[in-house]
Amino acid sequence: MSRKRTIQIGIIGAGRIGKLHAQNLATRIPRAEIAAIADVNLKAAQQLARKYRVENFHDDYQKIMENTSIDAVAILSSTDTHADLMIAAAKAGKHIFCEKPIDLTLEKIDRAIAAVNQAGVKCQIGFNKRFDPGFKQLHDMIRSGKIGDLHILRITSRDPAPPPPAFIKSSGGLFLDMTIHDFDMTRFLSGSEVVEVYAVGDVMVDPIFSKYGDIDTAIITLKLASGVLATIDNSRRAVYGYDQRVEIFGSGGMATIANNPPNMTTYSNARGVVTSKPTDFFLERYLDAYAAEMSAFVEAILDDKPIAVTATDSRIAAVIAMAANKSLREHRPVKLSEIK
Amino acid sequence: MSRKRTIQIGIIGAGRIGKLHAQNLATRIPRAEIAAIADVNLKAAQQLARKYRVENFHDDYQKIMENTSIDAVAILSSTDTHADLMIAAAKAGKHIFCEKPIDLTLEKIDRAIAAVNQAGVKCQIGFNKRFDPGFKQLHDMIRSGKIGDLHILRITSRDPAPPPPAFIKSSGGLFLDMTIHDFDMTRFLSGSEVVEVYAVGDVMVDPIFSKYGDIDTAIITLKLASGVLATIDNSRRAVYGYDQRVEIFGSGGMATIANNPPNMTTYSNARGVVTSKPTDFFLERYLDAYAAEMSAFVEAILDDKPIAVTATDSRIAAVIAMAANKSLREHRPVKLSEIK
Amino acid sequence: MSRKRTIQIGIIGAGRIGKLHAQNLATRIPRAEIAAIADVNLKAAQQLARKYRVENFHDDYQKIMENTSIDAVAILSSTDTHADLMIAAAKAGKHIFCEKPIDLTLEKIDRAIAAVNQAGVKCQIGFNKRFDPGFKQLHDMIRSGKIGDLHILRITSRDPAPPPPAFIKSSGGLFLDMTIHDFDMTRFLSGSEVVEVYAVGDVMVDPIFSKYGDIDTAIITLKLASGVLATIDNSRRAVYGYDQRVEIFGSGGMATIANNPPNMTTYSNARGVVTSKPTDFFLERYLDAYAAEMSAFVEAILDDKPIAVTATDSRIAAVIAMAANKSLREHRPVKLSEIK
């Protein structure tokens, strides 16, 4: 691509996450323009297009693939459409930003990756947490040597409330839907690959999870190639809100990330000293991270830089999740090499 | 004014604060559009205009006053121009957003206020801290009764480093330039008027302040009409960064606002447990507050709502600052009624 | 005195503070032994003596003065008896530990000091906060140069609840009873003398204070010989408990002491994040400080070291309190040299 000042992006999916990315592209990312918005619900596409003065809106994503003025697509539709849309976009020669996960099966993930590779387009997957200023700073602190040799990594990731039943049903389960972020964070922070997984988990929050063969509470232990031992704990419901913490411990020291409070106010009265609950929920907590990941995608295209989170990164996180599922089922530590 | 969807704003002043407001107007305030940018330095006006795709840029602010499609002006030029520009804008029937202070003399402040009142335009002064989410929450907490009867208010406001000598010379001095924010905050939080001021202060940070008859360190005690006792401490240089804290104490409890850290990372090693310095400096610390105050201004015009911080509010804060100066000079508590 | 392994101490006063010091002497200070306990209430003396297996108890303090095996007395009776007991002890050649204040009048303070000086006995006054590990560490941090040149000192000192009316009546008022600790702390931390005081204050907590011509809420501004500016705020009732904080700000940095929580537990639920109220009240908050001051007194005698808090220190704190009273009455800054 010749050196352009801005790129034209076609958005596919005008739901919650579609709206968020549209807002960021329209207001915070000057080097990109929204060229068109498609959604199977035409009205949703139209409303979002009007809000940001985008001329083109469609109920058929093919219109976007056929639009030669569009450089890249942002695939923000439901998970079951991701792989096919990636393949279509790759064939149309569009660069791809796709929300995680690519798919719930390795087969479709691999087909999507093959299509991307064949087309030679750039493809970034939406592991937005890597772009959070706090986690990024932790990553850089580790690289700077302040932690020394890494020994123990602990991640706590708990949602404020379970998703709706319809979502649970098609989510792929706790590990593929939720812990997958923590698996990716483990790789991002440690710079090392997971070799073995042991998972325990149960239904403690809501019996609905049993109905879909899912769990809502888990502790996962990971062994990494570098020797680092990692432990992740998850819950689908923390009554105090969205709980997102990381701790890294090594020979040189320890770094922890506490939850982001929405403000720094402390209130003291006869009952105690009260501060704010964590910023809730992910759209707000990771507001800057969502903007930063899309900026990075736009820069990777315009400045021909490497993609920060590749489709292969996404595949690896999915494999770890599958190993965790197998560990839970078979009640034993499972090596990643067992997942084919 | 008929119910319009957006207003057209003319920016006067393309310096540091002009750039900030331009960015907010362009990216975060959908109901306003920048119609023109004027600066005595035409190149500065042009560069800023180009960045946000604004067609009109001028080296003469009169062009903005004469442009009948412009609803409101944002006066972001140097302090000595504020009053005259307010008068010109009022005569041109433009609504006015003006950075603080209106002027360093009561005479010019009063002339500007008179012009605004006569023209019947809306006029908001840039006491941005009122719009900071933390201070706003503290304000609301007080109103909710959680603090009970207010007894003691403490404000700490310290800059990371002194301004350049040229600025010091024309700043009006510590109280009119810096403490004026804290005087306004005292009124905003307490909901009560200051009746008496006692100030002590000295040059401790840099002898340059002596040269201009100014001070760089001060403690100010205020008595409020409601009986609240307030204490403010200021310094022109806190080596650990921008220090902005408030504490309100009353019969029902206490609320404090700690400094905003840029991240929630804690690093522990053999030397201690280290967290981040406060977010530094005001452009970053009050990023959201600047956007919120301009939003409020735009909404006040479009929805015909009352102005949040009026020119009279600004005048009162200036009078308190003048009383503080008199107290320092005469080494005694000074009543506001002594300032004419 | 020949090098002895332990000293014999006579306790005068078996009330609340007498019990505390008796416990410390009996269990935490191996180099001292309680030789006798006197109290006008013989039963109180007897009970306390029995608890710590002390053979001698009296209702007449003269028995202690006459007991030649006793090296030192701890004067822990009511304030109005302090000066006379000091004089009697000095005449009897006993070293003296006396609770603060020596007296509420300079005349009696000066007579007591004269007697001590004439007798050549060692005399320590109970400004226990100097011995608190936190304040001591702050003191040492200042001496080490980490704060650089001191600019601003802030002390917050608020009691959890007003004392009983009978105490208020004979307390000497807020400044002589309560702020006197903060005046001493100002001198201790800064290493500089107060030269001028400005005080504002009022009755906000309980009208009972008006009845005795006292106040319950105050802000005091101090100018120090070194140039340091200090501000103290006091309240007789903080509903969240005993509030004891100090902040020192200078050219090299800032150090703050937060309240001591009784534990490090944090509880998060749907309403917020709650930690413990401060340790309440002074007997518990300064438990270690009380033991440390008595240890220092015992060591000063046995090892012939200088006294840490002299009667003169106590006199100076009283003079500052008197200047604060005069400032409040006369509504102007008052120099210490005005107090005779």
Place this chain on the structure above:
Amino acid sequence: MSRKRTIQIGIIGAGRIGKLHAQNLATRIPRAEIAAIADVNLKAAQQLARKYRVENFHDDYQKIMENTSIDAVAILSSTDTHADLMIAAAKAGKHIFCEKPIDLTLEKIDRAIAAVNQAGVKCQIGFNKRFDPGFKQLHDMIRSGKIGDLHILRITSRDPAPPPPAFIKSSGGLFLDMTIHDFDMTRFLSGSEVVEVYAVGDVMVDPIFSKYGDIDTAIITLKLASGVLATIDNSRRAVYGYDQRVEIFGSGGMATIANNPPNMTTYSNARGVVTSKPTDFFLERYLDAYAAEMSAFVEAILDDKPIAVTATDSRIAAVIAMAANKSLREHRPVKLSEIK
């Protein structure tokens, strides 16, 4: 036993932990008296006896067993002597306080327990952390229902530095020496029994551990009978000091215990905001806990109350540690029922 006012205690072992308990018994536990001190090193026994004015000191513990005026023994000698001393004390009809662990083999543990049961004496094992005010408060908070149903328990327990090689050799390994406290804490807080253990661990801190077939870093996952999932992480060296934290998460909220700082001072300068490292090491961190456990033991005897931490509690913790060792060796989750 008839209702006595105090009990006579014989101390066996005058090393580091012997000195600590002697100090507590002498100065903080008025209802107990040290009747005799025995140590194979007679000089050590003599010195400690002299310090607290104890008349009897021996190099043969049998002297204590034969002393009929002694009600109870405190077994504070090296681990390999614990079981035999417990048996001897039980036969002599003495109540027993014994430092953890009873022994490194179930066979000897069971013989000691049998002797205690047969003699009908009271026996408390030194799991001191149960008596820490913070952990106790957490325990009570859980019982009060504030956490709701417990879901996840997390314990971090890291030492500041590895013990000396001689100690490592005879320690029984990480799980029996160090994690055993965390296993006991898991039972204490949850009120539930561990049913299965999975452990990963390695040598990361110091190769010396390999030499003795030991590890220095571990993550242990526990399943409890109540359904609670627990995770413990250990390290033999945290460069920032003694790290002792617990978090309990449930349907009603979360409670965490942070490290105890030695003071509440915060220092801010150009490099960041620094607070103190955790209180280091266990003798200081658990100072109050050591006194409280001995008080509880004395009260259990004098007031005939149940023992807080029984020999059976100690046996169960040892069994969990053995299951963790087996899990590590066999690389699979191990049920407690597998340990015979």
